[in-house]
Amino acid sequence: MRTPPPVLRRPPRTLLSAALAVGLILLSAGCRRPFHDYPGAAFAYISNGKSDTVSVLDLHDFKVVRALVVGHNPTGVTANPVRPEVYAVNTESNNVSVIDTEKNAVVATIGVHRAPYFIDISHDGKRGYVANSASANVSVIDLERRKVLANVTVGGAPGLARVSSDSRSVVVSNRAENTVSIVDGSTLRVRATIPVCMQPEDIAILPDSSKAFITCSGSAQVAAVDLKQDKLLALLDVGQTPASLALKPDGGELFVCNFGSSNVSVIETTANEVGGTYLIGNQPSHAVITSDNSTLYVSNFGSDTVAVYNIDTGRMIGSLPVGNRPDALAFTPDGNFLLVLDSQSGDVAVLRLTKLPGSSKISKDRALFALVPVGVQPNAIAIKAMPPKP
Helix, strand or coil: CCCCCHHHCCCCCCCCCHHHHHHHCCCCCCCCCCCCCCCCCEEEEEEECCCCEEEEEECCCCEEEEEEECCCCEEEEEECCCCCEEEEEECCCCEEEEEECCCCEEEEEEECCCCECCCEECCCCCEEEEEECCCCEEEEEECCCCEEEEEEECCCCEEEEEECCCCCEEEEEECCCCEEEEEECCCCCEEEEEECCCCEEEEEECCCCCEEEEEECCCCEEEEEECCCCEEEEEEECCCCEEEEEECCCCCEEEEEECCCCEEEEEECCCCEEEEEEECCCCEEEEEECCCCCEEEEEECCCCEEEEEECCCCEEEEEEECCCCEEEEEECCCCCEEEEEECCCCEEEEEECCCCCCCCCHHHHCEEEEEEECCCCEEEEEEEECCCCC
């Protein structure tokens, strides 16, 4: 995992054997293409915490085309929804690297305060929000001018700052104080501090910006917070050590990966109720949901698998082997492949999701397509698709 609690810290990466390394080489012979020379080019950007690099993975050929040197211990990486940029947060050098996705090069470095882990970007692509966990503040960055606008004081050990889609609210989880700070997106001042539950961490905000849900790893709960009235609505009991949240695209249900109890809880977001809890695998870490709201994919950190869960039937329908200690996940833009970061083996597992003609079996419909070596301890992944050339 990219943030505390310590129980989620990854073990050191083991070295791949020579035979395995040869088996993982997927690069075809021939000359390397220039960047973005085919319509709809897309790349994945992977932060490698112990290599101080960001790997650039071409999603057309599934090969690493560059390893960009960034700051020390890059953790979070996020794509700008408007600008051709990706941002890598460097925890130990206290800065943010700006990657130009048209050149696939680092073009700027923006200093923030101590021990940042993540960056979230406003819907219009103009601002970035970075919680500085060792400075008890949030750096607000003007991404057009590449300049810090303000450092907003919040609670102790803020782990994450998440901005609502209407940009009116920035929700900050203060792990050391068991509170959530609500920063006004216009004034950049804290308009409310709300006591929630123990060790708040991950945050999900509904598409209509009305509510936020926050995991509390220390009390096996998820807090529901009203962002219109800035008040706590409910504390929902889930499994042990809730690690991350995955929201359905329609916003109706929220899935909680309970790392300590090896299950997922389903929260009905309208009623603020837990609809059920289901075994999913050993130490579930992260989850993603298909765009049609039908299927949940969960990385099982402790069993080196990805679970496949049918949301409509409420049943797990398969389990796919990947590399060692799978963690962060992301779909390719076309939805045909799932990328899984294997934090210990230092590779990306590429899972093919599309069905073969005439096939009905999970082993044939969904399968491991490739293992692509990246850097040491891959932490996070961002996808950036470029518009076709005119």
